[in-house]
Structures are given as structure tokens and as C-alpha cells.
Amino acid sequence: MAFVEMRDGEPPEAIVSRFRAAVTRNGILKAHKDRRFFRSKGEKARIAARRSARRRRRSGM
Numbered sequence: 831m832a833f834v835e836m837r838d839g840e841p842p843e844a845i846v847s848r849f850r851a852a853v854t855r856n857g858i859l860k861a862h863k864d865r866r867f868f869r870s871k872g873e874k875a876r877i878a879a880r881r882s883a884r885r886r887r888r889s890g891m
Contacts, residue, residue, distance in 0.1 A: 832856050
């Protein structure tokens, strides 16, 4: 769970900005979007293979 503590004299916009950054860093939204719909094990494996192939192509191997 992402949380931020208020600093003395910090404007609300800065708090919201820090919270959004913490949520992004922790991968909370990405995990939520991944779990939004059911995916079979086979489909997860195909997606992982595509991601892996793309990483290999990008790294030049």
C-alpha cells in the first residue's frame, strides 16, 4: 500500500503528486489492471514470452 505523510507547509498538490509517484513506483495500478480480467496460465505464458522477446530485441541480443 502506498502512502505519503504530510510535510510542514506542503501544498496539497505536492502531496497528491508524491502519492501518484509512489503508486507508480510500487506498480499498484499495473497490478490492478493485470487482475481486472481473468487470464489463463497459457495466456500469461504467451504474454510473458512476447515481453521477453521484445526485451531481447531491444537489447540487441
